[in-house]
Amino acid sequence: xxxxxxxxxTYKHRKVVMLLAQKYFxxxxxxxxxxELHDLxxxxxxxxxxxxxxxxxxxxxxxxxxxxxxxxxxxxxxxxLDWESARYTKPDKPLNAYDTLYAYYPEMEDVILPVLQEMGxxxxxxPMEEDILKATSxxxxxxxxxxxxxxxxxxxxxLKTRNK
Numbered sequence: 001x002x003x004x005x006x007x008x009x010t011y012k013h014r015k016v017v018m019l020l021a022q023k024y025f026x027x028x029x030x031x032x033x034x035x036e037l038h039d040l041x042x043x044x045x046x047x048x049x050x051x052x053x054x055x056x057x058x059x060x061x062x063x064x065x066x067x068x069x070x071x072x073x074x075x076x077x078x079x080x081l082d083w084e085s086a087r088y089t090k091p092d093k094p095l096n097a098y099d100t101l102y103a104y105y106p107e108m109e110d111v112i113l114p115v116l117q118e119m120g121x122x123x124x125x126x127p128m129e130e131d132i133l134k135a136t137s138x139x140x141x142x143x144x145x146x147x148x149x150x151x152x153x154x155x156x157x158x159l160k161t162r163n164k
Contacts, residue, residue: 001144003046003054009089010042011142011150016085017078019135024081024119031074033157038064038078040154043147066105080115087128088136096126 001007021028021035041061045054063069064078071079084097095103098121101112116122142150 002048003051006051006054007043007046007147008141010039010046011147012136012139013085013089014039014043014150015139016088016132016136017081019132020081020084021078023129023132025077028077031077034074034078035081036157037154038082040151040158043151043154066108071111076111077115080112080119084121088132096121096124098122098126099124 017038018032018035021032025031039058039062042054042058045057048054049057059065060067061069063071063075064082066079069075080097083095083100086093086100087096097112098116101109101116102124105112113122
C-alpha cells in the first residue's frame with residue numbers, strides 16, 4: 001500500500017484529536033461531528049499521492065490550518081486540538097498548543113487564546129496529560145480492515161454532514 005507509514009500515523013493522529021475533543025468538549029456535538037472528519041482526506045490522498053503533495057493539498061483545503069479559508073469557531077477549536085495532539089503523536093513536534101501559538105502563529109492570539117483558556121491549557125510548557133498519553137500508547141497500528149472501516153465511516157460522516 002502506498003504511503004502505509006503515513007496512513008498509519010494519520011490514523012493514530014485522528015484518534016488522538018478525537019480523544020482530546022472528547023475530553024475538553026464532551027458536550028459539543030457539532031465539534032465532535034466535525035472532528036470525525038479531521039484529516040480524513042489525508043487517508044485518501046496518501047493512497048494516490050506522495051506525502052508532500054498530499055500534505056500540501058490538505059493544508060490548502062482545510063479550515064483547521066492557517067490558510068486563506070474563512071474559519072468558524074469550530075475550525076479554531078479543531079486547529080488547537082490538532083496542535084495539541086502533535087506532541088502526543090510526533091516526537092519531532094514537542095510543543096503544546098499554547099507554545100505552538102506563540103512560536104508559529106502569534107498573529108492568531110486573539111482567536112486562539114480564548115480557546116486555550118476555555119480548555120484550561122493556556123500555559124507554556126505544560127506537561128502531557130497522563131490519560132491522553134496512556135490512551136495514545138494503547139493505539140495499535142491499524143489493520144487493513146480497521147483502515148477500511150475508518151475510511152467507510154468517514155465517507156458516511158462526510159455524506160451525512162453534506163446532506164443536512
